[in-house]
Amino acid sequence: MTIHGVIPILRMGDILLTTVHIELHDAVAEGFQADVLTAIEQRRARGLIVDISGLDVVDSYVARILAETGRMALLMGTQTVLVGMRPEVAATLVRMGYRMEGVYAALDLDEGLALLRRLGRR
Amino acid sequence: MPHRHYMTALRLDESEIQTRRSYFELGDDDLARLRTLHGLAEKHTDEFIERFYEHLLRSASTRKFFPDDATIVRVKRAQRQYFLQLFEGRCDREYVQQRVAVGVAHEHVGLAPTWYLGAYRKYLALLQVRLFDDLPAAEAQAAFLSVQKIVFFDMTLALDTYIAAHQETLARHQAALRELSTPVIRVHDGVLLLPLVGAIDSARAQQVMDTVLLRVAEEKAKCIIVDIAGVPVVDTKVADSLVKTTASVRLLGAHTILTGISAQVARTIVHLGVDVSTMHTRARLQEGIELALDLVGKRIAPVRAKRSSGE
Amino acid sequence: MNVEPDAVESLSRREMPIGSEDDVVVVRRAVRALAQKRGFNAFASAALTTATSELTRNVWVHARKGIAILEEVADGGRIGVRVTFEDEGPGIVDLERALAGGFSTARTMGLGLSGSRRLVDAFRIDSAVGRGTTVEIVKWKEP
Numbered sequence: 001m002t003i004h005g006v007i008p009i010l011r012m013g014d015i016l017l018t019t020v021h022i023e024l025h026d027a028v029a030e031g032f033q034a035d036v037l038t039a040i041e042q043r044r045a046r047g048l049i050v051d052i053s054g055l056d057v058v059d060s061y062v063a064r065i066l067a068e069t070g071r072m073a074l075l076m077g078t079q080t081v082l083v084g085m086r087p088e089v090a091a092t093l094v095r096m097g098y099r100m101e102g103v104y105a106a107l108d109l110d111e112g113l114a115l116l117r118r119l120g121r122r
Numbered sequence: 123m124p125h126r127h128y129m130t131a132l133r134l135d136e137s138e139i140q141t142r143r144s145y146f147e148l149g150d151d152d153l154a155r156l157r158t159l160h161g162l163a164e165k166h167t168d169e170f171i172e173r174f175y176e177h178l179l180r181s182a183s184t185r186k187f188f189p190d191d192a193t194i195v196r197v198k199r200a201q202r203q204y205f206l207q208l209f210e211g212r213c214d215r216e217y218v219q220q221r222v223a224v225g226v227a228h229e230h231v232g233l234a235p236t237w238y239l240g241a242y243r244k245y246l247a248l249l250q251v252r253l254f255d256d257l258p259a260a261e262a263q264a265a266f267l268s269v270q271k272i273v274f275f276d277m278t279l280a281l282d283t284y285i286a287a288h289q290e291t292l293a294r295h296q297a298a299l300r301e302l303s304t305p306v307i308r309v310h311d312g313v314l315l316l317p318l319v320g321a322i323d324s325a326r327a328q329q330v331m332d333t334v335l336l337r338v339a340e341e342k343a344k345c346i347i348v349d350i351a352g353v354p355v356v357d358t359k360v361a362d363s364l365v366k367t368t369a370s371v372r373l374l375g376a377h378t379i380l381t382g383i384s385a386q387v388a389r390t391i392v393h394l395g396v397d398v399s400t401m402h403t404r405a406r407l408q409e410g411i412e413l414a415l416d417l418v419g420k421r422i423a424p425v426r427a428k429r430s431s432g433e
Numbered sequence: 434m435n436v437e438p439d440a441v442e443s444l445s446r447r448e449m450p451i452g453s454e455d456d457v458v459v460v461r462r463a464v465r466a467l468a469q470k471r472g473f474n475a476f477a478s479a480a481l482t483t484a485t486s487e488l489t490r491n492v493w494v495h496a497r498k499g500i501a502i503l504e505e506v507a508d509g510g511r512i513g514v515r516v517t518f519e520d521e522g523p524g525i526v527d528l529e530r531a532l533a534g535g536f537s538t539a540r541t542m543g544l545g546l547s548g549s550r551r552l553v554d555a556f557r558i559d560s561a562v563g564r565g566t567t568v569e570i571v572k573w574k575e576p
């Protein structure tokens with residue numbers, strides 16, 4: 001079962017903004033991934049910002065969903081920036097040996113937008 | 123409630139109390155006998171407390187624990203109560219908790235067990251003489267043995283607690299030292315510097331990584347310079363932890379610049395199989411600072427000379 | 434008197450069933466609450482909670498059902514949290530390979546076992562093909 005629409009996706013110009021504020025479990029995570037990709041396709045977004053400051057646990061399953069979504073978006077021409085990862089979450093992912101490939105990271109929303117602007121100019 | 127914490131840490135539950143009691147052969151008959159001695163004990167305890175404090179206050183090394191008269195009155199009352207509780211003839215959790223609290227309090231004010239044991243010995247000596255004065259010999263002998271049992275029971279509780287509290291104090295000091303050894307300095311808006319000095323073991327390596335991440339998030343830093351010139355040995359473990367620190371800082375959206383990289387360190391990092399293309403490293407701190415400023419869009423430039431007045 | 438100073442003693446014990454995907458969240462929340470109650474710092478708490486998430490998910494994905502046993506433990510003054518995951522699923526055929534990391538029969542990350550092992554202070558695994566798997570982890574509170 002896949003649950004859609006639980007995590008809202010906002011549009012700011014050619015950038016999509018989404019805040020993951022609930023525990024991502026399978027059904028929600030897969031729905032989230034599908035919703036994001038559909039939005040990119042429909043809106044021709046240049047950038048995607050995923051705010052994960054509300055997540056206090058990111059296990060390898062959630063990390064994979066996030067990184068995979070980023071890589072899929074990239075194939076469609078959209079850069080993904082994860083913003084607001086908590087210090088203890090970053091430490092845990094790295095200690096586990098996980099590498100977040102295919103996504104950028106920024107401290108907060110402003111920095112994320114600035115980063116996308118810089119990437120767009122390249 | 124500190125004593126509650128130690129009740130748990132020392133696992134002083136009902137069954138542990140029973141185990142200790144049976145080890146000291148402290149039976150219900152002993153407790154009953156102690157109860158019958160309460161009146162007698164009260165009289166002699168008052169006498170003892172007066173004499174004992176005269177003795178304590180005479181010597182400079184012990185006087186320092188009693189800064190004023192109010193303190194003396196308070197501790198005298200507490201000590202009187204402490205001794206008299208021996209004769210309440212109970213040995214339940216509440217009693218044990220009172221004993222544990224004493225160990226914690228002594229550790230807290232830095233009163234070494236010597237003083238506690240010394241005072242107890244003196245009290246027992248006085249009590250022995252008075253018991254034999256007041257009671258027929260056989261009764262006095264039995265009474266004294268019961269007192270001895272509960273006193274030993276007490277002393278182990280106070281000592282166990284003292285030791286546990288002391289270990290925690292030591293651990294806290296170590297943690298504080300570790301924190302001092304990770305001084306993160308803000309050198310510019312968005313630029314932090316961590317000069318690492320001294321040996322790094324795995325506990326410190328972990329502390330360094332956690333502190334770096336916390337400070338980067340707190341300060342919303344764009345980059346942090348970690349200078350390892352002052353670290354005598356960078357083995358594979360330390361190198362691995364530096365690489366992990368770099369990777370996790372990147373997940374926050376910031377950069378790590380490692381400076382003070384010697385030839386040996388460079389070798390170690392490459393042998394770890396790390397993708398060095400993603401790492402910012404410099405041999406010297408100065409170059410690291412220049413790179414950091416560059417990353418935040420700043421530059422160190424010479425001040426233009428404004429010597430002549432005609433300009 | 435606790436004659437064995439190093440013996441780990443259980444202070445509290447709670448058994449939780451694992452039988453659905455939601456239990457991954459339920460169990461790890463309960464573990465986080467224990468870590469918080471015991472005053473773990475954010476890093477230690479995240480490490481323990483994430484390892485719990487991985488291992489609960491393993492029970493659910495690879496064995497379908499099992500239990501998690503949550504305990505507060507003490508060992509000569511130290512306080513910690515121990516979580517034991519038990520299932521009667523298929524067991525792990527090549528334990529060494531499963532622990533090495535990057536290996537998965539579910540075509541996922543293969544980081545659950547190796548990763549959670551790196552996050553905790555003690556890690557013990559016992560698995561018999563056709564009989565089931567038990568994984569025990571302990572995280573101690575930093576002073």
Ligand SMILES: Nc1ncnc2c1ncn2[C@@H]1O[C@H](COP(=O)(O)OP(=O)(O)O)[C@@H](O)[C@H]1O
Nearest residue numbers: 491495524531537538539541542543544545546
């Ligand atoms: N509880 C379990 N029961 C049976 N097999 C398991 C269990 N846990 C792990 N395994 C096996 O070990 C492998 C590695 O597990 P893990 O490291 O968590 O990676 P993943 O779950 O992504 O496959 C799994 O693919 C599976 O074959």
Ligand SMILES: [Mg+2]
Nearest residue numbers: 487491545546
């Ligand atoms: Mg797994």
